[in-house]
Amino acid sequence: MGADPTGSANGTVPILKVRGLSREFRGFLAVDGVDLDVAEGSVHALVGPNGAGKTTLFNLLTGFLKPTAGSVLLSDRRELAGRSPEAITRMGVARSFQITSLFAELTPRQHLELALASGTGLGWRFWRSDRALARFAGRAEELLDQVGLADQGGVPADSLPYGSKRALELALALALDPKVLLLDEPTAGMGVEDVDRTSALIRKIRAGRTVILVEHNMNVVANLADRVTVLQHGKVLIEGPYAEIRHDPRVITAYLGDSHVDR
Amino acid sequence: MLQQAFNGLVGGAFYALLALGLAVIFGMLGVVNLAHGAFYMLGAFGAFVALDSFGLSFWVALVLVPPLLGLAGVVLERLFIRRLTPLDPLYGFLFTFGLALILQDLVKREYGVSSQPYPRPAELSGTVDLGLFTYPAYQVFVLAVSVLVCVVVWVVLTRTRVGMIVRAATERPELTRALGIDVGRWVTPVFGFGVALAAFAGVLAAPMRAVNPLMGADLIITVFAVVVIGGLGSVFGSVAAGFAVGLVSALGNLYVPALSQTMVFILMAAVLLWRPAGLFGQQEAFR
Numbered sequence: 001m002g003a004d005p006t007g008s009a010n011g012t013v014p015i016l017k018v019r020g021l022s023r024e025f026r027g028f029l030a031v032d033g034v035d036l037d038v039a040e041g042s043v044h045a046l047v048g049p050n051g052a053g054k055t056t057l058f059n060l061l062t063g064f065l066k067p068t069a070g071s072v073l074l075s076d077r078r079e080l081a082g083r084s085p086e087a088i089t090r091m092g093v094a095r096s097f098q099i100t101s102l103f104a105e106l107t108p109r110q111h112l113e114l115a116l117a118s119g120t121g122l123g124w125r126f127w128r129s130d131r132a133l134a135r136f137a138g139r140a141e142e143l144l145d146q147v148g149l150a151d152q153g154g155v156p157a158d159s160l161p162y163g164s165k166r167a168l169e170l171a172l173a174l175a176l177d178p179k180v181l182l183l184d185e186p187t188a189g190m191g192v193e194d195v196d197r198t199s200a201l202i203r204k205i206r207a208g209r210t211v212i213l214v215e216h217n218m219n220v221v222a223n224l225a226d227r228v229t230v231l232q233h234g235k236v237l238i239e240g241p242y243a244e245i246r247h248d249p250r251v252i253t254a255y256l257g258d259s260h261v262d263r
Numbered sequence: 264m265l266q267q268a269f270n271g272l273v274g275g276a277f278y279a280l281l282a283l284g285l286a287v288i289f290g291m292l293g294v295v296n297l298a299h300g301a302f303y304m305l306g307a308f309g310a311f312v313a314l315d316s317f318g319l320s321f322w323v324a325l326v327l328v329p330p331l332l333g334l335a336g337v338v339l340e341r342l343f344i345r346r347l348t349p350l351d352p353l354y355g356f357l358f359t360f361g362l363a364l365i366l367q368d369l370v371k372r373e374y375g376v377s378s379q380p381y382p383r384p385a386e387l388s389g390t391v392d393l394g395l396f397t398y399p400a401y402q403v404f405v406l407a408v409s410v411l412v413c414v415v416v417w418v419v420l421t422r423t424r425v426g427m428i429v430r431a432a433t434e435r436p437e438l439t440r441a442l443g444i445d446v447g448r449w450v451t452p453v454f455g456f457g458v459a460l461a462a463f464a465g466v467l468a469a470p471m472r473a474v475n476p477l478m479g480a481d482l483i484i485t486v487f488a489v490v491v492i493g494g495l496g497s498v499f500g501s502v503a504a505g506f507a508v509g510l511v512s513a514l515g516n517l518y519v520p521a522l523s524q525t526m527v528f529i530l531m532a533a534v535l536l537w538r539p540a541g542l543f544g545q546q547e548a549f550r
Binding site for chain 2: 092
């Protein structure tokens, strides 16, 4: 049940246009000349076997790594490649992290207030009390509610169960109100129930934005993604709607090795 | 004994100020600043030169020297440290250690190894009756002003935006940047501030400790033990451990004089066996 595979807006300007993006680590090309068009409003999944370069590509798109070559253009023709992570976030491209990454002692509410405040330029007015953050309280409550954390808004993040931590990470990315949301394995390490809950959540939050998703769970990909790009050895192997690529022999080979393909 | 305890707290005040600077620098930059002791020494020499060559009083030096050295720290961070932080921490070790040796030897060349005299400020040359014993007024002043500085830094870190950013960047630099917060622009001021704190401690030390090129090197080893005891990168831990170590070594000196030099390290070993991340540290600090 692909989520509207015809929905990708062919013909319109892609919101993210990646050309020849490469990253070399001491002679090893982790990402090797990747071209990628992400249609506005789509959910675009990046899949591929371990070591295919998905996480490196993610870090290149979000500024945590600098590319050795290539460009990443937003639809307004602004170049992302080479910018700092915080600059890219402020341009409306936000990310989540693969490994749970939260401030241990801050509550979910405080996390969200911090994220909400980051876009307001309060940063330089350092004498302002952190109570100034209280004006974001209403929006923070909404976000907590949206990801199902309304009851847990006041406990330190450290003591939240795993599923709630991941939900908070989603809420954090949402707090930045990005045009493009990059999710790095949002269901990693989850049980079936949490996977379903997270899928439902992603379907809810995709409204009005573009989502790029690195995901290992093919059910989630089938469920959510309009288009899928398969990476192998740092290159794009194939791209298309899930229904098309799932039977492609090259994809099966990439995942399972040669012996599984009937010739 | 009470008096000895008081001595310990005064000594601990220096540990606390220096450990505080080390902790914020380590937290924000991930750099173990081995030149921290040298900045403390430069603070004391700054006070000495201000008086000796320019006739500026202790009070002027206390206000002037720390910001000037803090500014030097800013330049240092911009020119050198900035290039080293993305590399292996070893490069930071080597650079700051080398810098400490260079600064020490430059001062040695100019003023020799013997201690320079520095008088107590006239206003604080007397003693204060503390009820149970009388105590030199200057030492009381050092203790009070150190506690005040630690409290102010604590309030800034916990109650203001900049504090929140510094704490956030210390704990999760990547997440903080992903939230759109420009961590980089706080790095230089924080380094300068840490250096200024060391210089402040140095000026405070000038009237009561020997002002010589090695005064920082002697002290800083204990301060590193303090930082480890308090928990690497933990601001509160460093301050608390600073005063605690001062107290313990002073009382140790009283009861087991033979161990006075090693007391701190025994304490450090004991704390590490019990809590490997230090008293207030988080395991993550050791990634």
